Amino acid sequence: MRLLMLNGNTNAAMTDWMAARARAFYGDAVEVCADTAPRGVPYIASRRDCALAGGALVARLEARPADDHDGLLLACFGEPGLAAVREVSPVPVTGMLEASVLCALQLGARFSIVTPGRRWPRMIEDVLHELGASRRCLGITSVAIEDLALPAQRDAARRRAQAAVDEQAASLAPDVIIVGGAALAGLARELAAPTGLRLVDSLDAALAQSLALMRLAG
Amino acid sequence: MRLLMLNGNTNAAMTDWMAARARAFYGDAVEVCADTAPRGVPYIASRRDCALAGGALVARLEARPADDHDGLLLACFGEPGLAAVREVSPVPVTGMLEASVLCALQLGARFSIVTPGRRWPRMIEDVLHELGASRRCLGITSVAIEDLALPAQRDAARRRAQAAVDEQAASLAPDVIIVGGAALAGLARELAAPTGLRLVDSLDAALAQSLALMRLAG
Amino acid sequence: MRLLMLNGNTNAAMTDWMAARARAFYGDAVEVCADTAPRGVPYIASRRDCALAGGALVARLEARPADDHDGLLLACFGEPGLAAVREVSPVPVTGMLEASVLCALQLGARFSIVTPGRRWPRMIEDVLHELGASRRCLGITSVAIEDLALPAQRDAARRRAQAAVDEQAASLAPDVIIVGGAALAGLARELAAPTGLRLVDSLDAALAQSLALMRLAG
Amino acid sequence: MRLLMLNGNTNAAMTDWMAARARAFYGDAVEVCADTAPRGVPYIASRRDCALAGGALVARLEARPADDHDGLLLACFGEPGLAAVREVSPVPVTGMLEASVLCALQLGARFSIVTPGRRWPRMIEDVLHELGASRRCLGITSVAIEDLALPAQRDAARRRAQAAVDEQAASLAPDVIIVGGAALAGLARELAAPTGLRLVDSLDAALAQSLALMRLAG
Amino acid sequence: MRLLMLNGNTNAAMTDWMAARARAFYGDAVEVCADTAPRGVPYIASRRDCALAGGALVARLEARPADDHDGLLLACFGEPGLAAVREVSPVPVTGMLEASVLCALQLGARFSIVTPGRRWPRMIEDVLHELGASRRCLGITSVAIEDLALPAQRDAARRRAQAAVDEQAASLAPDVIIVGGAALAGLARELAAPTGLRLVDSLDAALAQSLALMRLAG
Amino acid sequence: MRLLMLNGNTNAAMTDWMAARARAFYGDAVEVCADTAPRGVPYIASRRDCALAGGALVARLEARPADDHDGLLLACFGEPGLAAVREVSPVPVTGMLEASVLCALQLGARFSIVTPGRRWPRMIEDVLHELGASRRCLGITSVAIEDLALPAQRDAARRRAQAAVDEQAASLAPDVIIVGGAALAGLARELAAPTGLRLVDSLDAALAQSLALMRLAG
Structure with missing residues (x-):
């Protein structure tokens, strides 16, 4: 193939x-x-x-x-x-977003999303509405990332994404957290998943x- | 202005x-x-x-x-x-579609749409879902129009649009019918409105x- | 006309x-x-x-x-x-509410509402549900106003409405805030709009x- | 009580x-x-x-x-x-409508409604939307009844309501049919219920x- | 009967x-x-x-x-x-849940739910979605109860349920609070209802x- | 794996x-x-x-x-x-149903379903509502199949499923038709797909x- x-x-x-x-x-x-x-x-x-x-x-x-x-x-x-x-x-x-959501719907009863970029949360909400998945999504958190090419920025992205994942786990208790966006592709593998919760990388x-x-x- | x-x-x-x-x-x-x-x-x-x-x-x-x-x-x-x-x-x-729908919502309890083009009805359904207006729309009828530049085609468009309007009025009983699409702009003024029903031209x-x-x- | x-x-x-x-x-x-x-x-x-x-x-x-x-x-x-x-x-x-919402839907992706009266927020929620606009509304804030005829009350209304607008801008980040209710008609023009956000007066x-x-x- | x-x-x-x-x-x-x-x-x-x-x-x-x-x-x-x-x-x-619907929701998976009056179906649709019961309702049929005071009209109402009930049973296969409206109160008891289907009188x-x-x- | x-x-x-x-x-x-x-x-x-x-x-x-x-x-x-x-x-x-919700819909414009068990809130959300009642529910609070057979536990359940009811009344302002679950049957009668609010026992x-x-x- | x-x-x-x-x-x-x-x-x-x-x-x-x-x-x-x-x-x-629907959502804008059993269509409607996919589904057709073990029944099932697929293609124009149910597993491969339309086998x-x-x- x-x-x-x-x-x-x-x-x-x-x-x-x-x-x-x-x-x-x-x-x-x-x-x-x-x-x-x-x-x-x-x-x-x-x-x-x-x-x-x-x-x-x-x-x-x-x-x-x-x-x-x-x-x-x-x-x-x-x-x-x-x-x-x-x-x-x-x-x-x-x-990438649609695939992540369709995987998440099969991996648990509720999911949440961590993604870079200030404008993404409402754009994602609109896609979830279009897909019919809004009620399964507990929240969307934007992490601030400026220049994805620098290694230092990659470290900052990882720290911020981990903090967002931990915060969502504690406050929302989703079954699945989607770590989404082309800029964050691969990052989910470098994060620690809170107990009882799956992380989904949007590229994967x-x-x-x-x-x-x-x-x-x- | x-x-x-x-x-x-x-x-x-x-x-x-x-x-x-x-x-x-x-x-x-x-x-x-x-x-x-x-x-x-x-x-x-x-x-x-x-x-x-x-x-x-x-x-x-x-x-x-x-x-x-x-x-x-x-x-x-x-x-x-x-x-x-x-x-x-x-x-x-x-x-043009959004404006037509927002006018129609204020002009009656239910509306329907007549528009050229085979693919438009489902694209319009998706816009109505996005707008939250799906339940107010009773139906969407596509009229076949091929070459909008020819006067003969304009006549054919008018006849087909009138037939679609009359059919919707009889079978759906909307309060408003939107005659939509840039290609049909101005056509609504040339159509006979069924009794008790308003026609809305999407450009107007x-x-x-x-x-x-x-x-x-x- | x-x-x-x-x-x-x-x-x-x-x-x-x-x-x-x-x-x-x-x-x-x-x-x-x-x-x-x-x-x-x-x-x-x-x-x-x-x-x-x-x-x-x-x-x-x-x-x-x-x-x-x-x-x-x-x-x-x-x-x-x-x-x-x-x-x-x-x-x-x-x-006035419907017109405000239909304007707001065209002026931005999300709106919120400031209105006088304790019971209004849930009555407005029901109208938004009927209109299909619920998901576009980020929140409704009631401002307490007692006697609308007194000039002093007008000043108090303005201060409270401005505080509610500022609070919604900071916590909800809407694109549009509707300042609604016959009692508040005209008030929006006297308020300072937060940066990047439009105020809509419901009478206007x-x-x-x-x-x-x-x-x-x- | x-x-x-x-x-x-x-x-x-x-x-x-x-x-x-x-x-x-x-x-x-x-x-x-x-x-x-x-x-x-x-x-x-x-x-x-x-x-x-x-x-x-x-x-x-x-x-x-x-x-x-x-x-x-x-x-x-x-x-x-x-x-x-x-x-x-x-x-x-x-x-009477709300009570009928809440009973019907408990008596079966899908219901339909027979009611007098040309304008009622869309008004009922709006109440069902408000109640959240729209997807459970398979259809609403209006029966024409002009003067409810005459005994002859009562016979005509019964015949037309029975025809509407039979037609809904055959084409929609609801579990429950609501026979609704103050003018039809008591009529459900005089109708023959199609096999496997309950009739609900709205006054009862x-x-x-x-x-x-x-x-x-x- | x-x-x-x-x-x-x-x-x-x-x-x-x-x-x-x-x-x-x-x-x-x-x-x-x-x-x-x-x-x-x-x-x-x-x-x-x-x-x-x-x-x-x-x-x-x-x-x-x-x-x-x-x-x-x-x-x-x-x-x-x-x-x-x-x-x-x-x-x-x-x-018991469905009956409680259908009663609550008739007793007020908005309701909330107090129930034992960590997993119940999301299971209840899904039933509310199925019933079409989600938008009328302002919140679901789980009260922790471990062994329902002990009298001491009954006292603890009552205290915790009362606290949850009071908290919902203050923060959500529902018209009705459902005290739900077979384990809590009868408990609503032992609780003090906040002013202007009805408590509904799910067994009743x-x-x-x-x-x-x-x-x-x- | x-x-x-x-x-x-x-x-x-x-x-x-x-x-x-x-x-x-x-x-x-x-x-x-x-x-x-x-x-x-x-x-x-x-x-x-x-x-x-x-x-x-x-x-x-x-x-x-x-x-x-x-x-x-x-x-x-x-x-x-x-x-x-x-x-x-x-x-x-x-x-099998959920997987079929999630595949269909990615393969086209609208789908329909062919399935055996008189009661399945409404049960499937309820699952689609739960999944949020109702508006993407144009219709569900039940094919009558009595004894799945007999080869003759397999032939009858194939003929009836083909007729249902052809009828849906002509009247609904879906992009995808799900041929669903454990009893029909594998049948989609034996059917002729109408032009421009994909068949999805629910087991596959x-x-x-x-x-x-x-x-x-x-």
Whole structure:
């Protein structure tokens, strides 16, 4: 099976890093091909950014030569272009937020979300409403992260995400916490999960759902 | 007051025609400035088209020189880019579907919609869900229209829209029927309204709501 | 165009004051005719009051000589008699809460409400549920106001409303705050809007929506 | 225990007839006192009628001398004045539509409604939405009935109601059918219930719920 | 009339105690027959317990000799087996949580719930969602109770329930507080109701609703 | 990875057959262990059956020796015991209806369901409401199937399912049709998919989601 991972953030280093995680996740089971939106913004953080990224993702896909992948993963959270790409794609399409939520619904009765970016919580609330999952979500916490490229920032992101996870566990008691956003991909593995609670990494969830849909459609 | 009308369809003739209607609607009360998305599709008819138009609308607005309009009307139905543009605009922003629904909610207890295009009904259902207006909408009928530029097509559109309006009036008994879509702008005035029922033209509704919001914010 | 403004509170001084505001809002564009419910309560503040006012409004309208106004504004918040009057009125009918909410939905992604009266918050919640707008409302704060006729009370109302607005801005971060209720009409203009946030006066919103619907139906 | 039954329809013959049914239902267990709204309409059939009846019911209750009933039954369907009366009443208050629905929710998984009057179905839909019971209701059928006082009309009402019940049973397969409206009170007992389906008379449901609430509050 | 009360908790002492309360509630009006689930758990406190109790309740009912009761009360809160038993029972079936909520909906505009057990709040939220009553519920408080058989524990339960009731009254201002759970049956009568607020005992509510449904179906 | 597939229907032949399908689906990637509920009913077809099966599934799991599977698939549709088992299981748990719906939500904008059994449609509606997916489901069609063990019945089931799929495609135009129920497992592969529409087999969907959750949690 072949998966095309398409990053809606115009940040090729982020694409490379997510592709490396995808290859580690799948091993030999799935061949991963990665691509990056040529237009838009380096890191999607608003409705305006989503609109730019959504248009760029559709245009990029239509400009690519015909190829033969079995699934398509839109490697951004939120979900820019997801409905549009799904409408035209001959293969199953996954998004990182949607995949995370659908995994979380199966892993427990209630979930919460930790994500970077001030504007994300309300954008996520709207996606949850669209998905019908609002009542299962106990809360969304934004962690402040400024420059994701610096190692020092990675340490700060980890500390802040851990604090947000611990605070949600204590005050909300979810069964699952989604650690979401392309910028935080992989971070969940470095966090300590509070007792009796699962952490879901949004990139891993999208990789798992892509695998499920490719197997189902195959 | 100055209104910028921005057409998300890349069809300058349609823009001119909607701008003429806007000027007739407002008279001297509002000065209308019109612009057309430079990229995207001539007539938006799918989720894919909406994604392309949404990105193009945001990009166009940001590329325009700073000007001093008091309101912004996104002259397409559905609503490509509406949330994104609203996030960044310093002035009130209206969309044609949303404005039509908000007028209809005030004009009666139940409404229905007639619109061109096979894919529109489900896209509209999703917007109604987002708006919270689903339970007030009794049904959405798509009328088949192929080439909106030809006069003969305009006649066919009128006949089909009238048939759809009459059928909805008889089977659904709404208080209001929205005749929606940039391609049908102005058509409602040429239709016979069934007894006891109001027809709402989606462009007129957007012009009326733009006036309301400019007055409120002014 | 002629608008009939009908105050459901049996308080003619309040009617005069709202009519003066309406005339200032419209200038020459709309002629304003005002009337006051002859029965009911001086200031509507409960479901019981709404039932009395609703019956009185319908009866008053039916007792008036036939006239030729183009729109009808029910100048109370909540909305006593709105659905009933809308059922029988040949011209568009607006209510102050509904108009405020429909404006707020177009001015931002989330709103909140400041209103006088202990019982109003739950009555407003029920109207928002009926309108489908509950999920867009972040909170409703009641400000205590005792005697609206005294100038000193007006100062106190302004101070308390400003405190409530500031508190909502800080804790809820809405895009729009509705300052609602006939008793607070005009107050929003005297308040300082927190940065990045719009204040909506409920009477002005109803005047703006009345204008929109009269233009649309005209 | 003493129950006050207050008819919102200004039709004393209907009040007498419902009071007789109430006395037969309760036997010695409950003493029934009946009263009729002095203002409003003979038979409530619209939102306008509901507004008039709601105001009249509140006014009537407040004008009555203090008495010592243990419960209050608003003997109309729809529910004029229910929330308002409940707000001020020291004793439990029941309404005929609400009581019917709450009984039906306990008697089966899905219900439907047969009721007189062209405007009732949408008014009932709105009450079901308010109650949260919309998804349990499979359909509402209006039966045409013109003059309820004539015996011949009673026969016609029975035939039309039976036809509506049979049609709903065949096409919707509800577990329960509510035969609702003050004008149809008592009619359910004269109808043949389709196999495996219960008929609920709306007056009997309100009598049963009044009994429950008086026992609970006693 | 004869009522079968079937306790889903495998605790015959609890059954006896609830049957005694039922007989006191009904006097001569209803004959009470009581039975206890032979399998399952002594006190239902989780979704797992509900699944065991639900199966045991259905099996018990089907193993009983045919008898001639007129109603069936499932004497547990939550509601194990309710939909299943209702599907097969020829007589009306009530559950303690559902009956409490349906009473509360008629007694006020908003309610809250006090109940023992850490897992109950989210299980109750799910039942409220199923019933459509979520928006009327302001909050659910769990009171910690360990061994219900000890008199000392009864005192502790009363103190903790009173504290929870007082706290909800102060912070949520409900019109009604449901004191729920088989373990707390009868406790509401021993608590002081905050001013202007009714307490509903969940067993009494189920007895009252059973009476209503038996009278309605009889 | 090791998956435990637990059939809630007490039909070991059905278990064997589903296990064979599971092994074919997974190849070497997952080791499949299968078990059958020792109590309950041969084929779950009602809410009563679900209650019996739910209790039996929980009891069976707790009676099994501790083993080391990585996931648990409840091989019945509807979903008996799912929430209960999920509460106590240390490994991810999937159900066939839920997994089908979560796959369908990712494969298109609207889905419909074909399933055997007269009572299933309303039971499924309730699960969709619980999941928040009701508005994405266009319809549920029940196909009449009597004895699933006979080859002739398999042919009849296929013909009836194909007719139901074709009818839904023509009248509802879903993007995805779920062919659901343990009795129909594997049938989707033998059906012709209408153009532009995907068929989802409910067992395959559960196998795919089990794979996703085991990979995610691993």
